[in-house]
Amino acid sequence: MTATNAPAAIGLHGLRKSYGATEVLPALEAELRGGEFTVILGPSGCGKSTLLNCIAGLERLSAGRITIAGREVQEAEPKDRGIAMVFQNYALYPHMSVAGNIGYALKVARVPRAEREARIAAAARIVDLGDYLHRRPSELSGGQRQRVAIARAVVREPQVLLYDEPLSNLDAKLRQDMRMELAGLHRRIGATSVFVTHDQVEAMTLADRIMVLNRGRIEQFATPQEIYHAPATAFVAGFIGAPAMTLLDVAGEGGWLRLSDGTVLARHRHQGAALLGIRPEQVLADPAGVPARVIYREDLGAHSVLTLQLGDGSRLQMAAGPGRPVAASSDIRIALPAGALHLFDPLTGRAFARHPVPSDAMKVQDDAIPS
Template identity: 50%
Template sequence: MATITLKDLVKAYGDTEVLHQIDGQIADGEFVVIVGPSGCGKSTLLRMVAGLETVTGGDIYIGDRIVNDLEPADRDIAMVFQNYALYPHMSVRENMAYGLKIRKISKAEIDRRVEEAADILEIRQYLERKPRQLSGGQRQRVAMGRAIVRDPQVFLFDEPLSNLDAKLRVQMRLEIRKLQQKLGVTSIYVTHDQVEAMTLGDRLMVLNGGYVEQFGTPIELYDRPQSMFVAGFIGSPAMNFVPAQVAGGTVTLENGTSFAGGDAQGQIVLGIRPEHLALSPNGAIHVQVQLMEQLGANTLLHGVLDGTDTEMVVSLPGHVVAEPGTVMQFEAPAESLHFFAPDTQKRIG
């Protein structure tokens, strides 16, 4: 296996720079998820590691060698694509074996690797079928099997589950995580789905506009987001942001209500996660309810901070009934509050 090191990585198309000084190291056997909105550069970064995009500046190391100018076939990586990329005229066995055949590996070794991968993925019974005879989840297993038989140093996943339905996505992401833990192969996984990222990754690299906003464990990003972008992107529902002012340890919201908490000073943006708001008869956070979503295990209340246009979402356990127009009072523990600078949108403290 191998570490992957990204040093001052830059990608430009002509005069347009799309990735800016990307730095990070992925440890041997680690599963790192690159996550961000569409157009942030995550697939471009993955394709640079794979050798499918050229490097404009900086270096990519796999192990102790720079691979900037190496062809994809020489990087000892295996990639799983969004669209499976299976040959329709070949059987599952032939699809999985094809990459090994063109490398002149012996038939006995090919058969051993294919059958071993088929057992791991539980697709042995489909080895003689054509891709058109398989479901979406089965095709994705074949695509992963084709990567496994390569026995690479690195797995690269480019949004491999985006074509699957919601239930199958949940099942397959758990299968991918278990598979990676079993094989212990260094892996990079690209997705725009933050729930998928939180579930899969040992660490997450959050990209925004070609810049790394934060690189850390899922819990670090959830508990201590370093910017409003990360705070709003990680967590579902997204964090609430309320203009406020802090003076002498008192937080005053834009509608004039106040409560104790916080060691910042001056104008700030207060961040509160929907799940950290709790009903309280004396709560200083007054929300006028506009819409209610009953989700079974919890209820989402959508509304605005009373007297303002600032949107708020509250997640409460169980079944809660609230008529539109009702003003409800909430509080949040001081340790769950987040403070951001209005100008830079970076974390304070």
């Protein structure tokens, strides 16, 4: 974080991690760019914490190398890696003030008192706790306590900040506030940040680039916009979006995509079996379209989400605006616009063709689509 140093990139080179016979991370290859906010996203048990702990030095690699700012660190002690970590369970010392908690690591490192106090004050200001330095943790809200935990990491002026689900214990409103604060913090200090979560909203809102992990493998490592608009695999498509993309088994023949019962779904030149993906918000009502039965309706206020059943029994979700209420167990007709269709190989899950990303949404090129 020191202003004179360029932000530290993190390189993962053939990184493997096994516990006994269980391989959790099978040979990861990736470059996390210096100064970027990388979110590692994936379902429970996919290896997110394991990967973060390997970067932090809390776990030993089974094979491979990790570089931070070009230096190999896989054999280095955690304290010598230039990192600081924020956990979900941020245990604060209850008998110490906010200042004492923030400055504890500096005290242990025998940083002189005057410098310590200046750094504590600066870190507290960054997380907006400047007026709370003398409080005890018990006199703070959950969000304020989490900010103390973040300040405790920031005060060490790390090159790299690692977060493992730091917002999971907070309520929905507080999580949203903290997302905004973390984004602001990242802009102010510019340290390379790696943030683990299984919450795709956190990933979409915080990340410069998202690494989507599935059973220890990188499914896609790209900007939120690319992940959303051009998912590289059916797994990514089915993980991102609230609700996520619907995936249907279809067959393409003679310019049409059909369900197994022969129902024509959409025009498309694909030949053969495919997984057809479509986002709920892109399904349209169309009196001349495909017949569907509304089997469930979730009213979310601003819009509702309909679960539809199609001719072959498969299900599809559709987001409907507030204008046209649709009753459950009514019959409707829908259209799947050609531009909204994503086709994936049913065997490998890979996209047959990548969708273009709207140009105004493009921040950085993705360069790590696994092959």
